[in-house]
Amino acid sequence: MATATDNRIADSVRDAFIAALLVGVLGFFFLALRTEIAPGGLALSTRWGLWFSAIAIVFVIRLALNLFLFKANRPVRTGPSTFAKIGASLPDLSGWTGTIMLVVAIALPFLVTTFLPAQQRQFIDLMILILTYVMLGWGLNIVVGLAGLLDLGFVAFYAIGAYSFALLAHYFDFSFWMALPVAGILAAFWGMILGFPVLRLRGDYLAIVTLAFGEIIRVVLLNWYDFTGGPNGISGIPKPTFFGLDFGRGEGNFAAVFGIPYSTIHRFIYLYFIILLLAVITYFVTNRLRRLPIGRAWEALREDEIACRSLGINTTNTKLTAFAIGAMFGGFAGAFFATRQGFVSPESFTFIESAIILAIVVLGGLGSQFGVVVASTVMIGGMEILRNLGFLKGAFGPDFDPVQYRMLIFGLAMVLIMVWKPRGLVTTREPTAVLKEKKKIGADLVAQGEGH
Amino acid sequence: MEYFVQQLINGLTLGSIYGLIAIGYTMVYGIIGMINFAHGDIFMIGSFIALTMFLVLTSVLGFTFLPVVLLIVLIVAMLFTSAWGWTVERLAYRPLRGSFRLAPLITAIGMSILLQNFVRVTQGARVKPLPPQIQGGITLFEGNAETGAIVVQLSYMQLIIIVTTVVLMTIFSLIIAKTPLGRSQRACEQDRRMAALLGVNVDRTISLTFLMGAALAAVAGLMFLLLYGVIDFYIGFLAGIKAFTAAVLGGIGSLPGAMLGGLLIGLIEVFWSGYFTVEYKDVAAFSILAIVLIFLPSGLLGRPEVEKV
Numbered sequence: 003m004a005t006a007t008d009n010r011i012a013d014s015v016r017d018a019f020i021a022a023l024l025v026g027v028l029g030f031f032f033l034a035l036r037t038e039i040a041p042g043g044l045a046l047s048t049r050w051g052l053w054f055s056a057i058a059i060v061f062v063i064r065l066a067l068n069l070f071l072f073k074a075n076r077p078v079r080t081g082p083s084t085f086a087k088i089g090a091s092l093p094d095l096s097g098w099t100g101t102i103m104l105v106v107a108i109a110l111p112f113l114v115t116t117f118l119p120a121q122q123r124q125f126i127d128l129m130i131l132i133l134t135y136v137m138l139g140w141g142l143n144i145v146v147g148l149a150g151l152l153d154l155g156f157v158a159f160y161a162i163g164a165y166s167f168a169l170l171a172h173y174f175d176f177s178f179w180m181a182l183p184v185a186g187i188l189a190a191f192w193g194m195i196l197g198f199p200v201l202r203l204r205g206d207y208l209a210i211v212t213l214a215f216g217e218i219i220r221v222v223l224l225n226w227y228d229f230t231g232g233p234n235g236i237s238g239i240p241k242p243t244f245f246g247l248d249f250g251r252g253e254g255n256f257a258a259v260f261g262i263p264y265s266t267i268h269r270f271i272y273l274y275f276i277i278l279l280l281a282v283i284t285y286f287v288t289n290r291l292r293r294l295p296i297g298r299a300w301e302a303l304r305e306d307e308i309a310c311r312s313l314g315i316n317t318t319n320t321k322l323t324a325f326a327i328g329a330m331f332g333g334f335a336g337a338f339f340a341t342r343q344g345f346v347s348p349e350s351f352t353f354i355e356s357a358i359i360l361a362i363v364v365l366g367g368l369g370s371q372f373g374v375v376v377a378s379t380v381m382i383g384g385m386e387i388l389r390n391l392g393f394l395k396g397a398f399g400p401d402f403d404p405v406q407y408r409m410l411i412f413g414l415a416m417v418l419i420m421v422w423k424p425r426g427l428v429t430t431r432e433p434t435a436v437l438k439e440k441k442k443i444g445a446d447l448v449a450q451g452e453g454h
Numbered sequence: 455m456e457y458f459v460q461q462l463i464n465g466l467t468l469g470s471i472y473g474l475i476a477i478g479y480t481m482v483y484g485i486i487g488m489i490n491f492a493h494g495d496i497f498m499i500g501s502f503i504a505l506t507m508f509l510v511l512t513s514v515l516g517f518t519f520l521p522v523v524l525l526i527v528l529i530v531a532m533l534f535t536s537a538w539g540w541t542v543e544r545l546a547y548r549p550l551r552g553s554f555r556l557a558p559l560i561t562a563i564g565m566s567i568l569l570q571n572f573v574r575v576t577q578g579a580r581v582k583p584l585p586p587q588i589q590g591g592i593t594l595f596e597g598n599a600e601t602g603a604i605v606v607q608l609s610y611m612q613l614i615i616i617v618t619t620v621v622l623m624t625i626f627s628l629i630i631a632k633t634p635l636g637r638s639q640r641a642c643e644q645d646r647r648m649a650a651l652l653g654v655n656v657d658r659t660i661s662l663t664f665l666m667g668a669a670l671a672a673v674a675g676l677m678f679l680l681l682y683g684v685i686d687f688y689i690g691f692l693a694g695i696k697a698f699t700a701a702v703l704g705g706i707g708s709l710p711g712a713m714l715g716g717l718l719i720g721l722i723e724v725f726w727s728g729y730f731t732v733e734y735k736d737v738a739a740f741s742i743l744a745i746v747l748i749f750l751p752s753g754l755l756g757r758p759e760v761e762k763v
Contacts, residue, residue, distance in 0.1 A: 027537050031503045032576040035510070039580060046509045152556050154563075199748045206489050206559050207747050210698060214740035217695070221740075225733040353691070357563055364560050406579075410571035416564025417546050424553045 014068035022061035029056050103375075107133075107278055111271045126270045130277055130342065132382045134335055137281040139362040139374035141331030144288055146360065147369035148297065149324035150304030152209040155216025156359055158196070159189040159329040161351035163336020165223060168236040168346045178242035178341045182334060189333020190326040197325035201318055216356055224348040235347025239340050241269065242276060273342055280338060284331045285371060291327070300324050301369075354409070361416050367425060381412070456595050460606045461728045462721070467612040467681065469720020470619035474674035475697035476704070476712040477626065478539075478667030484643045484707035485663050486551070491562035492542055494694015495569035496668050500535040500675030501685045502573055505582060507531060508679075520587060524676075531672040539668025540661055542569075548657070566690070573687040581686045584679060588614065615677045622673060623713055626666065630709060639663060643707065692736065696723070699743040705756020714754060 034053035037044045114125045138160065145153045166185040170176035176184070200211045223230050230236065241249065247256045249269040256272075257264040291297045299320045303310050311317055340346050362381060366373025388408050475497050482490045507527045511517045517526075546561045591609030630636035638659045641649040650656045678693070679685055696719055704715025719739060726738045746753065 024537070024541060027534065028541060031506045031534060032573065035506050036577060037506055037509060037582055038578070039582070043585065044505075044509055044582060046506070046513060152559065199744070203747055203751070206556070207702075207751070209556070209559060210489060210695075210702075211744050211747055214695070214699075214743045218737050218740050221734065221737050225731075354567070357567060360560070360563070406575055407571075409567055410575055413564050413566070413568030413571055417561050417568060420557060420561040420564060421546065421549045424550060424557045 011069070014065055017068055018061050018065035021064040022057045025060040026053070026057050029053055104282065108275075111274050115267060115271070122267055123270060126267070126274055128383065128386050130270070130274050131386075132378055133274070133277040133281050134339060134342075135359065135362055135378040135382050136375055137277065137284050137335045137338075138332060138359045139366065139378055140281065140284045140288060140371060141328050141335065142359050142363050143328075143369065143371065143374055144291075144300070144331070145324050145328035146363050148288075148292065148304065149300040149321060151321060151324060152206070152360075153212045153325075153328070154209045154353070154356055154360065155196075155212035155214070155219075156328070156332055157351045157353070157356040158212075158216040158219040159193060159332030160336040160339065160355070161219055161223065161348070162189045162192050162329075163333030164340040164346045164350070165230065165236075165336075166333065167337040167340045168239050169230070171239050171340075172236050177240060178337070182337050185337035186330045186333045189336065190330035193326040193329025193332075194322055197322050197329075201321045201325075213353065213356070216351075216353060220348050220351050223351070231347075233347060233349070235345055235349075237345040239344050239346065241344065242272065242341050244272060273338075277338055277342075280334055284334075287327075288371070296320065296323055304369075357416075358412070361412070365416070365419050381415075385412070456604050456606045457728070459594065460604070461724050463606075463608050463612060465721035465724035466717060467615050467720070468724055469700075469717035470615050471674045471677050471681070471716075472693070472697045472700045472719050473713040473716025474619060474622070474670045474677070475693060476700040476716045477623075477709060478671050479698050479701040480704070480706050480708065480712040481639075481663050481667050483701065485639060485660060486547070486558075486646075488547065488558045489562065489698065490547075490664075490667070491559060491694070492546075492565040492569055493667065493671060494690035494692075494697065495566050496535060496539050496542065496690070497671040497675050497678075497693055497697075498573065498685070498687065498690030499538050499569060500531050500668070500672030501679045501689065502577060502582075502675075502687075503534045503672065504528075504531040504676040504679050505584060505685060508584070524587075524680075528673065528676055531676055532669040535672035535675070536665040536668045538569075539664040539671070543661060543664040548660075566694075570687050570690065577687065579687065581684050583684050586611075586683055587680060611680060615681065618673065618677070619713075622670065623709075626670070627709055629666075635659070635662060695743075696739050699739055699746075702743060703746050703753055705753025707757070708753070708755045711753055711755035 030053070033056050034048060034050060036047050036049060038047055039045075110129060111126055114129075115122050118125060138156070141159075142153065142156045145151050145156070163185040166188045167176070167178065167181040170181045170184060196212070196215045200208055200215075203211060224233055226232070243249075244256055247259055249256050249272060255264075256268060292301070299310070299315050302313075302315065303317060303320050307317060310320075339350070343350075358381070362374055362377045365381070366375075366377035385408050388411070389405055475493065478493045478496070479490060482488065482493070504527050507530045508523065511523050511526060517523045542565055546565045547558050550557045550561060588609075588611045591607045591611075592613070593605060593607050595606040630639060638649065638654040639662075641652070641654050642656055642659050646656055649659075674693075675685075678689070697716065700715035700719040701712050702715070703718060704711025704713070719742070722742060723735050723739055727735045730738075
């Protein structure tokens with residue numbers, strides 16, 4: 003017994019030593035040395051302290067993990083994992099929890115203006131941002147989570163929605179409410195155009211082609227200077243009105259008509275309710291569609307395309323509708339983005355944006371709508387928290403800027419969560435077809451995202 | 455005519471770099487059937503290691519004889535970049551082997567973002583310039599002011615890139631075709647489970663595949679650095695997609711195909727910029743990717759994939 007323990011400790015130390023050595027090798031050119039632009043070429047500076055501390059930290063963490071977490075002789079677990087149990091006890095959005103969340107979401111801006119008047123603008127802005135990503139996540143969820151088609155170019159439809167509104171407003175003086183359906187329809191149309199040729203492709207090839215399409219759209223927006231304004235973008239996009247009432251100061255505007263004192267926050271609260279409404283519509287439409295034959299066909303397609311075809315499902319139409327409907331919601335979100343910013347430029351629609359939306363869907367658990375809400379709150383909220391970590395400057399020196407670690411942490415989280423829980427954080431899904439009694443399905447049980 | 459020849463030379467040079475990166479994609483796809491999305495960033499890591507090593511040798515250790523410096527830089531970059539390739543596979547892909555098909559692609563995207571931002575945080579976001587190291591070249595056609603003919607030159611830099619690529623390609627083709635390692639790689643490619651049953655160490659073979667891919671990406675990184683003289687943390691994204699296009703165009707899983715695809719993509723890009731518009735050269739490359747995948751999914755030299763139920 004004693005020798006077994008000794009062996010384990012020796013193995014752990016050796017393993018930790020190897021890990022530390024590896025970090026030393028990998029980090030040598032990046033942590034220990036740094037090239038800097040100096041007059042007359044590049045200069046080299048060294049940071050041995052950083053390098054040694056990185057090695058030491060990895061050694062300690064790896065050793066601790068080996069000794070305490072990855073215990074070699076632990077009993078084999080049977081039955082559902084802890085996560086599956088937690089997942090099964092999580093609420094789904096169709097029941098009373100959904101209603102409560104909706105009520106909270108409606109009440110939130112009023113709570114914020116009452117209790118946190120100093121930071122109300124910042125909070126409502128953040129909530130608008132989170133809801134935009136929830137909506138985009140739900141839109142992409144139709145394509146990736148339900149139909150099992152990995153789309154890396156979703157941001158293209160977001161861009162098409164945003165530019166549709168921006169261009170319509172710029173050239174034809176469209177208002178937000180007039181342009182919103184047009185933006186959705188145009189995005190859906192482009193979804194079909196782009197979707198049609200690529201539908202024969204298998205999962206990962208499809209992913210790369212959609213990525214290429216996303217980039218093509220962005221490059222065209224960037225270079226079609228006469229029409230889209232190129233890198234300068236389009237500014238002066240009108241704000242949404244409330245049944246023709248503007249949110250400015252003065253006669254005939256929202257505050258004056260309703261007889262309440264004017265405040266700049268009204269416009270933000272209004273924007274918040276618009277995106278909340280759009281997100282709720284996305285949610286309901288998706289949920290209803292899942293109960294229709296087309297929704298069933300999507301999920302069947304995700305599980306096994308060959309079986310689908312042999313059962314007489316028209317896979318082309320099924321995939322196209324998934325693409326088009328997902329794109330339509332992306333387009334709506336894009337039009338909203340344009341009106342919120344008042345300005346669009348190709349910079350907002352890079353690949354990284356697609357990756358963020360995809361990460362929200364994947365980390366939330368493919369196909370889980372509740373997961374999307376959790377993931378976007380955690381990720382977008384988390385990114386905002388990083389902005390506010392200024393006090394860390396005291397600990398790490400004045401050059402420390404938490405914001406630049408944002409994407410680093412984001413990438414790390416994407417890898418770690420995927421390795422640790424490949425099925426996402428919320429691993430259960432609401433069943434679509436119910437036999438007698440409604441039961442949760444653990445995502446471990448289904449082969450999802452094969453899409454071949 | 456002279457313009458055409460000059461563009462041809464430029465295209466072949468650029469194509470060699472794409473080809474070297476594309477081999478990494480094609481080998482990994484052949485053996486485990488996943489798109490190693492982070493491979494473009496391994497190329498970027500390679501070029502940063504090459505830049506730093508170059509500075510260490512020239513400004514700290516005071517080496518001046520350029521061929522020796524470049525040789526050391528090449529070897530060091532290959533070794534250290536291989537370590538990165540190995541680690542990426544070990545941490546992000548191996549735990550997901552046997553998971554659902556898209557899982558490794560998603561971690562690969564995460565890894566790509568992670569690597570880019572790691573370099574951005576540790577080395578800074580600004581572009582790193584390196585003055586041209588190898589100057590001069592062989593003049594193929596003299597310019598003529600009267601007829602308007604321009605000077606056509608094959609610079610030594612371009613010559614080195616093309617020759618190195620040809621040499622490395624030959625070595626790697628021989629490794630795949632003749633050595634026991636190559637044999638186990640081909641075995642894993644055909645049927646991983648059967649190979650394992652027959653005593654091939656599958657995990658080790660896959661790790662070595664990543665090592666080889668990363669080493670070639672490091673060579674491409676050094677070439678890119680010397681050819682363009684500027685690198686930043688974002689170069690891996692575009693180069694990666696174009697190299698992937700090259701791998702697909704040549705037929706994924708085929709080594710000569712990757713090289714051929716790389717050369718074609720390089721030529722197309724250069725001729726497109728030369729005769730049409732520079733702005734849309736990326737659109738040209740991306741459109742080719744889409745067109746090839748739709749109409750010719752097995753590429754120029756690839757085997758058609760049989761769908762098994």
